[in-house]
Amino acid sequence: MELGAVHRTAERCRPRRERSECEHGRPLNCGARHDPAEPLVGQPLCPDCYDYTAHVLWHAHAGKLWDRFVRGVRRHLATAAGLAQTRFPEHARLSFARVAEFQRRAAVHIHAVVRLDGPAGPDDEPPVWGSTERLMAAVRASVRRVVVRTPYCPAVGELPLRWGTEVDARPLHSQDGSADDDAVAAYVAKYVTKGATDTGAGTDHRLSSRDDIDAAPVSPHVRALMGTCWRLGGRPEYEPLHLRRWTHALGYRGHILTKSRAYSTTYAVLRAERADHQGESLPSSDQSVVASHWRYVGSGHSPGAASIAAGLAADFAMNRVMARWANDGDGGDAV
Ligand SMILES: [Zn+2]
Numbered sequence: 001m002e003l004g005a006v007h008r009t010a011e012r013c014r015p016r017r018e019r020s021e022c023e024h025g026r027p028l029n030c031g032a033r034h035d036p037a038e039p040l041v042g043q044p045l046c047p048d049c050y051d052y053t054a055h056v057l058w059h060a061h062a063g064k065l066w067d068r069f070v071r072g073v074r075r076h077l078a079t080a081a082g083l084a085q086t087r088f089p090e091h092a093r094l095s096f097a098r099v100a101e102f103q104r105r106a107a108v109h110i111h112a113v114v115r116l117d118g119p120a121g122p123d124d125e126p127p128v129w130g131s132t133e134r135l136m137a138a139v140r141a142s143v144r145r146v147v148v149r150t151p152y153c154p155a156v157g158e159l160p161l162r163w164g165t166e167v168d169a170r171p172l173h174s175q176d177g178s179a180d181d182d183a184v185a186a187y188v189a190k191y192v193t194k195g196a197t198d199t200g201a202g203t204d205h206r207l208s209s210r211d212d213i214d215a216a217p218v219s220p221h222v223r224a225l226m227g228t229c230w231r232l233g234g235r236p237e238y239e240p241l242h243l244r245r246w247t248h249a250l251g252y253r254g255h256i257l258t259k260s261r262a263y264s265t266t267y268a269v270l271r272a273e274r275a276d277h278q279g280e281s282l283p284s285s286d287q288s289v290v291a292s293h294w295r296y297v298g299s300g301h302s303p304g305a306a307s308i309a310a311g312l313a314a315d316f317a318m319n320r321v322m323a324r325w326a327n328d329g330d331g332g333d334a335v
């Protein structure tokens, strides 16, 4: 399965030795060096080749894929430590902060910070088996194995959805060596930049008709994604995905920032960092904007700042998920 190549800001966009065309007569190569500001960046080389259905369905299942990923990490850690899964909470606690970022191709890209503490949470030393290396190995293994199948639909079939084959996972340390929540906040804030509206990958309000889609101030690519979302949303098999309701976010129902409650102290820091990184100041009265982009879910963890006993940052690139699907392996890295 291939989602399709988009124009990108690589050294050269899509260089090929031989000029070749897709079945619709459009070139498969692009020798341009695109400026990031060019509207063409993130648009498919051929909209007819692009798999809009898979793109939207991936968005609609990203939350489930994430839940299974977290369970998988816990399971891998338990197995590596020789523990029954049910005993895991007696020995360790896994928590995370996650940021969803809309890329130029209007695909969600997930950045996550995963940490392992002792059973009492952030103030508790992790178990001896809970090394950074083991946590990273568990993250990588879970990313590779997790799969979600779309509900069967006669027109689409049943699509297996996965994360990409490439994961950028690395240990996260603060500058002075004493890892703390501020370091996590700084890391996450780098990626908490824009909601769907800011990147042009959607609108900030719900769309309630095809006319709304036609009138939305978005690129042809995003409009095609919205149209796909609306069309698939009319199929009874996909009713639980609420695709029409989430057309403005291209089927993605998740929050932009999701975190375990262990990270609650970083909320204020994130706001400040976000302003820093964007080179702008958020008006303090603008709570609604921040809240709509940065809602979080609790996971039953006790709140409180603490040291990161073992932390790692994992970058689950949606675009690389697409690359995995691509036959020629170049479907990824839109920007
Ligand atoms: Zn190009």
Ligand SMILES: [Zn+2]
Binding pocket: 022, 023, 024, 025, 026, 046, 047, 048, 049
């Ligand atoms: Zn084509």
